Amino acid sequence: MDSFTLNKAAGAVLMVLILTMGVGIVSDIIFHPTIPGKPGYEIVVASAEDSTSEVGAVPEVVPISERLVEASAEDGAKVAKKCAACHDFTQGGANKVGPGLWDVVGRKPGSHEGFGYSSAMTAFGEENPEWTYEELDHFLESPKNFISGTTMGFAGLRKPEDRADLIAYLREQADSPAPLPTE
Incomplete structure (x- = not known):
C-alpha cells in the first residue's frame, strides 16, 4: 500500500470526526436544552382545605x-x-x-x-x-x-x-x- 492510500484513509477518518463534532456544535446552537433546577417531577397532593381540587364530592344519594x-x-x-x-x-x-x-x-x-x-x-x-x-x-x-x-x-x-x-x-x-x- 502506498502513502497516498494511507493519507486518503486518514483524511477520511479525520473528516468524519470533524463533521461529527461540527454537527454536535451546530445542534447545540439550534436546540437549547433546558436543564431543570430540581430533577424529577413534583407530585402535588391537594389538602382537605384546598378548594381548587378537581375531585368532586360524591353526590348524596336520596334515601x-x-x-x-x-x-x-x-x-x-x-x-x-x-x-x-x-x-x-x-x-x-x-x-x-x-x-x-x-x-x-x-x-x-x-x-x-x-x-x-x-x-x-x-x-x-x-x-x-x-x-x-x-x-x-x-x-x-x-x-x-x-x-x-x-x-x-x-x-x-x-x-x-x-x-x-x-x-x-x-x-x-x-x-x-x-x-x-x-x-
Missing part, C-alpha cells in the same frame, strides 16, 4: 323511601331483564342459577325453598329477619360489597333510580305487596 315514591314498576320490569337470565320472577317459578324472586321483598334472606345459598347469604339471613327496602337497595348496588362472600356474580346497578325502579317491580311481584317505607 330509598323517597326514591320509591317516584319509582316506576314498568321501568323496573325493563331493568329486571338484566336479572332474568339467572332469576325467575313468576309465582312458583323454578330456581335458575339464582333463586326465584317472587315475593322477595320482606322475605327472609337465603330462605327460598330448594335453592342452595352460599354460606355468606345464609349467615346474612340468620342475622336479618327479612329483606328490607334499604337492604335490597344496598345489595343491588354492589352484591359482593354488601354481602362479602356471596356467590352472586352480578356487578350491581350503579344508578339509584334503576335500583328504585327494580325494587318497585320486585315489590309488585307478590300476592300482597309489602307496604312502602314511611321513613
Whole structure:
C-alpha cells in the first residue's frame, strides 16, 4: 500500500470526526436544552382545605323511601331483564342459577325453598329477619360489597333510580305487596 492510500484513509477518518463534532456544535446552537433546577417531577397532593381540587364530592344519594315514591314498576320490569337470565320472577317459578324472586321483598334472606345459598347469604339471613327496602337497595348496588362472600356474580346497578325502579317491580311481584317505607 502506498502513502497516498494511507493519507486518503486518514483524511477520511479525520473528516468524519470533524463533521461529527461540527454537527454536535451546530445542534447545540439550534436546540437549547433546558436543564431543570430540581430533577424529577413534583407530585402535588391537594389538602382537605384546598378548594381548587378537581375531585368532586360524591353526590348524596336520596334515601330509598323517597326514591320509591317516584319509582316506576314498568321501568323496573325493563331493568329486571338484566336479572332474568339467572332469576325467575313468576309465582312458583323454578330456581335458575339464582333463586326465584317472587315475593322477595320482606322475605327472609337465603330462605327460598330448594335453592342452595352460599354460606355468606345464609349467615346474612340468620342475622336479618327479612329483606328490607334499604337492604335490597344496598345489595343491588354492589352484591359482593354488601354481602362479602356471596356467590352472586352480578356487578350491581350503579344508578339509584334503576335500583328504585327494580325494587318497585320486585315489590309488585307478590300476592300482597309489602307496604312502602314511611321513613
